[in-house]
Amino acid sequence: MLNSFFKNRKHLAVLIALILLISCSSSDGGSNNDAGTMPSNLTVTTEITGKSTENPNGDGSGNVKFNINATNATSYKISFGDGNVQNFTNGIINYTYKTAGTYSYLVTITALNGSNAISTSVTITLSVSTAPIxxxxxxxxxxxxxxxxxxxxxxxxxxxxxxxxxxxxxxxxxxxxxxxxxxxxxxxxxxxxxxxxxxxxxxxxxxxxxxxxxxxxxxxxxxxxxxxxxxxxxxxxxxxxxxxxxxxxxxxxxxxxxxxxxxxxxxxxxxxxxxxxxxxxxxxxxxxxxxxxxxxxxxxxxxxxxxxxxxxxxxxxxxxxxxxxxxxxxxxxxxxxxxxxxxxxxxxxxxxxxxxxxx
Incomplete structure (x- = not known):
């Protein structure tokens, strides 16, 4: 009877250890969540101000609105293709290009969640009609x-x-x-x-x-x-x-x-x-x-x-x-x-x- 008691106690201890291990694993999983869940479904659309049939590269203001969305993204990083890189926490970004003339820019967008990230790129062509100095x-x-x-x-x-x-x-x-x-x-x-x-x-x-x-x-x-x-x-x-x-x-x-x-x-x-x-x-x-x-x-x-x-x-x-x-x-x-x-x-x-x- 006593041996059976100790044996059951032993089984109970193993059971408690397993419960603690599962609990710890769940807690560690929370830490992994701190590292970030992998974003997915990254989409990007661009709106060049003043773009029309008559002005396919915009109205010369250089203004572009980026609409960005990704599942599980907590922030975004954008390389605008003109040497500037910025970080944002929402998916709507307005940016003004300033180099006069008509140029194409390769824009790279990264969606982040902790250390996890996915990226995509889009090319935009627009005109900036700034008067020379x-x-x-x-x-x-x-x-x-x-x-x-x-x-x-x-x-x-x-x-x-x-x-x-x-x-x-x-x-x-x-x-x-x-x-x-x-x-x-x-x-x-x-x-x-x-x-x-x-x-x-x-x-x-x-x-x-x-x-x-x-x-x-x-x-x-x-x-x-x-x-x-x-x-x-x-x-x-x-x-x-x-x-x-x-x-x-x-x-x-x-x-x-x-x-x-x-x-x-x-x-x-x-x-x-x-x-x-x-x-x-x-x-x-x-x-x-x-x-x-x-x-x-x-x-x-x-x-x-x-x-x-x-x-x-x-x-x-x-x-x-x-x-x-x-x-x-x-x-x-x-x-x-x-x-x-x-x-x-x-x-x-x-x-x-x-x-x-x-x-």
Missing amino acids: WSDEFNVNGAPNSSKWGFDIGTGNNGWGNNESQYYTNRRDNVIVENGVLKIITKKEDFQGSNYTSARLLTKGKFSIKYGKIEFRAKLPAGGGTWPALWMLGNNIDAVGWPACGEIDIMEHTGNQLNKILGTLHYSGRSGGNADSSSKIISNATTEFHIYSIEWRADFINFYIDNQLFKNFKNSTTLPFNQNFFLIMNCAMGGGLGGAIDPNFASSTFEIDYVRVYN
């Missing part, structure tokens, strides 16, 4: 606007050249505004000891910008040896020199590699032949106008041709691309990148329709 439309015939543009004069042997063959002037023979475009005319002629002349315009001391969108619409010169460029240098170049000041080449092209457009960054450790460069082949670079632009932020610099991304560069605080830069437009002949000059070259014109800078 600085521009030159080249609508007044004659010399370039002296309040906006200065000139580098000479061969560049004083430190800013690149073994090129031209002499830069500010003569009407080499630079003039006519019929709504700025023309940089490169000519074969004997001038001041050089065999070619051209022009190099810059906004140094007149205008500079830190971050934003910089856009040129241009038709490039033809001919072996031509080297047109639309580019930028850091304001502190006189203090720290090149390449420490940083250089952003929005567009470079050489007549010896027709239709190959370069987007390049120079900085300490990555300059000259070791620069960070990408290229894109386009059609009709020397016979039609194209839009060359960058979107420049603290975390990236994106390069575009006709609003199509072809280079993404990751910016950071360790690089010189977090200060004011001024603009430069020029056409060189020969040099390190321009290469051999066609002996039959006589003259070619680099045409810039406008320059626009957006904040």
Whole structure:
């Protein structure tokens, strides 16, 4: 009888232990719930303000409403595709894109519950019609606007050249505004000891910008040896020199590699032949106008041709691309990148329709 009692007590103890184990398991399950239940059924719809048949990319405000829903989601994270990421606790998010122009953005949405997450992506295309903070439309015939543009004069042997063959002037023979475009005319002629002349315009001391969108619409010169460029240098170049000041080449092209457009960054450790460069082949670079632009932020610099991304560069605080830069437009002949000059070259014109800078 006593043995039976102890045996039953033993069975009771086992039963109590099992109950406690189940209870603890249930409690642990609560802890697992703290880690989150896996969200599911993630859906996203977008409403671009002012989108219609007449305005398929919206009304230019850049406003988009995201309606997001997911079963068991307690919060959401959205990467808007323009460098910004935000966290939200509800599924209705209004966001305004600010980069002027028409662009497509890959938006990634993540639904979270604790440490559990699911994601999806949508692509939106919209237009932002913000007025530029600085521009030159080249609508007044004659010399370039002296309040906006200065000139580098000479061969560049004083430190800013690149073994090129031209002499830069500010003569009407080499630079003039006519019929709504700025023309940089490169000519074969004997001038001041050089065999070619051209022009190099810059906004140094007149205008500079830190971050934003910089856009040129241009038709490039033809001919072996031509080297047109639309580019930028850091304001502190006189203090720290090149390449420490940083250089952003929005567009470079050489007549010896027709239709190959370069987007390049120079900085300490990555300059000259070791620069960070990408290229894109386009059609009709020397016979039609194209839009060359960058979107420049603290975390990236994106390069575009006709609003199509072809280079993404990751910016950071360790690089010189977090200060004011001024603009430069020029056409060189020969040099390190321009290469051999066609002996039959006589003259070619680099045409810039406008320059626009957006904040």
